[in-house]
Amino acid sequence: MSEVRVRFAPSPTGAPHVGNIRTALFDYLWARHTGGKFILRIEDTDQAREVENGLDLILGSLRYLGLNWDEGPDIGGPYGPYRQSDRLQLYTQYTQELIDKGAAYYCYCTPERLEEMRKEQLARGESTRYDRRCRFLTPAERAAREREGLPRVVRLAVPLDGETTLHDFIHGSLTIANRDVDDQVLLKSDGFPTYHLAVVVDDHLMKISHVLRGDDWIPSFPKHVLLYQAFGWEIPPHGHVPNVLGPDKKKLSKRHGATSVIQFRDEGYLSEAMLNFLALLGWAYDDKTELFTREQLIELFTLDKIGRAPAVFDRNKLDWMNGVYIRELSDAQLAERLLPFMMGAGLVTDLGTVQRMVPLFRERLKKLSDIVSLADFLLVQDLEYDPHLLVGPKMDKATTLTALRTAQEVLESFSSFEDETRIEAELRTASDRLSLKYAQFFGALRVAVTGRTVSPPLMGSIRLLGREKTLWRIDWAIHALETS
């Protein structure tokens, strides 16, 4: 079997969304599984839609997930260039070949006329398709237009009847009647190719062995098949992978909220969690296994296990999986990943401090960015909260004050707060002495120390906060409640 060569071919029109990257992941996994090559090709043939940092967004997305490529615009390779705008001569050359073979023709229709034509077709209830006016021009008519120097495009001369079939290793046999296929523009008037021409020429020239792409491309496969046939090239195996949908079951778009993989990275989704989750969108290994390392995915990924039905992107499950991966990290590893998020939020601290904090938060994190709202009370100077929060359920002001003063006394008797176990024991004793439920006693203390009713474990928080800060906060709480 010849070498597997698969490509991810995005256009630099914005940040790749999870659907695109999921497809790239399948490419990557197949390449690694087979020991083949994963190729990155930039399809920048639409100057109008291009975004300035488009390339960086693509590279950043792939790097985040560790989908490293073997050939690409930045590193080159034996079949470059890997940016279609650098390959324009190739496309004109192959277009000429098509024209010579009678498989394509020049079209001089103006955009205005085409729009007019479409409007009329719509009015008549027909489907909108180029009416092929220029396809049957006499040599004299064509010569006249050339003399006028009219702008021209090149169109594919689709057979008037018959049908075109593509064998797809995911869907089986796909067939579309030629009469339903448009005479697609192959070369635009600005000399750039359209996707249809470029993808066929490049896939062939770059010796792509398997084409994996979103199933929204199914309707245009006849154009590609026809091109392969016109050139006399062998058609590589194609697989149209299921799309990734939003919760409303519609194609993913910006109005679904965060959809670009970069956004997920910036919110603190671990690369390994994202990778695992994405792999399960349209692919499954068996009826049980849910968690896969990169190495396992590479080993177990096969094309025949790719599904056909579109998959809804489920944030809930992603959150769960991210939590699983977060909990698997060591304190040191997690601290390192957390630090940038804390710094970013202005919670200045150092790696050592974060590492000491990690045990308190690790199982409370869905994503790394959660650390900010969870841990800020430890690092902030002054707490801001409503003193009425101190008085919990089944408590009154007087009892709360007693509880706080008692806790204060107990804590003051310790010179260091390092011994959580002893402190807790003494506080429990104190609570018992007051005949309070632990929930009542510790509830008040919790608000005094953390400023909220929900917090990480109290004893651990007190230890990290330290003697001085803790006592000061209790003091503040007592005064605040007294004067409220």
Next chain:
RNA sequence: GCCCCCAUCGUCUAGGGGACUAGGACGUGGCCCUUUCAAGGCCAAAACUGGGAUUCGAAUUCCCAUGGGGGCACCA
């Protein structure tokens, strides 16, 4: 409007004629643990879109319907 694709719990999915009282996971509900919230453990509810056909036997095969989605650019 025309063409195409898809169809198992709310979601991701296993299943490829009898092993299905249809399995797992997320989410949901309950219980346990517990000074809050989590995490963890246990339990529960929850699906084969409908109708024909083939067959001794269909979630699994074939038709039709319905539903959902996608495509119909000098965009990819």
